[in-house]
Amino acid sequence: MSNLVPQLKRERLPYLDYARVFVMYLVIFGHLLLNDDITIRPYIYSFHMPFFFLVSGMLHKDRGGIAWKKYWKTLIVPFLLFNFLFFILWPLCWKIGIWGPSNKFDSSSGFISIYLSFFKQFLINFLYGKAPADGPTWFLVALLWCKILTDCLCRNRWRAIILITILAVVGAILLYGFNHRTFLRINNALMVLPFFYGGFKYKKQIQQWCSKRWALIFGVVLLLLNIPWTLINGKISTDAVRFGQLVTPVCALVFYLNAFSCSLGLLAICMQFPAKKYVTISAKALITILCMQNFFCYTYRHLCDQTNIPLITVTSALIFITCVLIHQLLEKYLPFTIGK
DSSP states (O other): OOOOOHHHHHHHHHHHHHHHHHHHHHHHHHHEEESSSSSSSHHHHHHHHHHHHHHHHHOOOOSSOOOOHHHHIIHHHHHHHHHHHHHHHHHHHHHSSSOOOOTTOOOTHHHHHHHHHHHHHHHHHHHHHHSSGGGGGGHHHHHHHHHHHHHHHHOHHHHHHHHHHHHHHHHHHHHHTTTTTTGGGGGHHHHHHHHHHHHHHHHHHHHHHHHTTTHHHHHHHHTTHHHHHHHHHOBBBTTTBBBBBSSSHHHHHHHHHHHHHHHHHHHHHHTTTTTOOOHHHHHHHHHHHHHHHHHHHHHHHHOTTTTOOOHHHHHHHHHHHHHHHHHHHHHHHHHGGOOO
């Protein structure tokens, strides 16, 4: 057990790769479903993004300060590039009829007018924390906040706590005063910061717990508890900063308990699997999968049946594999696009 933490620094841990691959597939699967209320989507959304922030925290390193250059390269550059690609493609795909909705732009508008309108909306959405051009890339902005705040906590805890308090007050004012618009995703970052910081601060304890002999059984139990917790609390969304349907602050308490327990349960189960090369390759494509899957999901939702579970299951796998192949091409020929 004493080798667990050094191992985390030296090489990849298979159980993290297995868990990330599984949850990345669930992200795609959830994005292809039609309705939150009649599908398993609420169960997926109850923990999938908190899980990513927990694991990101486990892999975060204290570099003695805020690594601005690294964060620019690994988070901001991919955010800008994937959104620019989406910005270029949306009007074209909408015009030829493979992306919707059809009322996004006036059908009589020319491309220049459409691009100007789309660019204006993109800037507004970015500033107010609404969905960017490539929706799932909000994850990168929130992750940037989490890394910066965690770095602050490592240097001067009291100053960091004051900063977080100020951001929480500002975020609350923006959230409740401007129809759930949150400046630069402050609210999203504060919502998931406990997962990121918890993973960073307690990575050793998490690994030790997942390595116990009884962890597999306990992990299954924790995942099964997701069913009653989600039935009680209803739909949550880390994107829309929605904690659930229970009265505040009970909904937040249930949300954190459910998301933490599901994430730990999944990690404990995945600890049982041996390392596989194809799993590691897939796990490395995390940013590409999260940022690229939306391109394919839009096409599917516009052209195909969003209630056909078998079709969605197969299509999700195909989108996943396609994104992994795209990642390998980007890693080889355009590594800067994925933060390499």
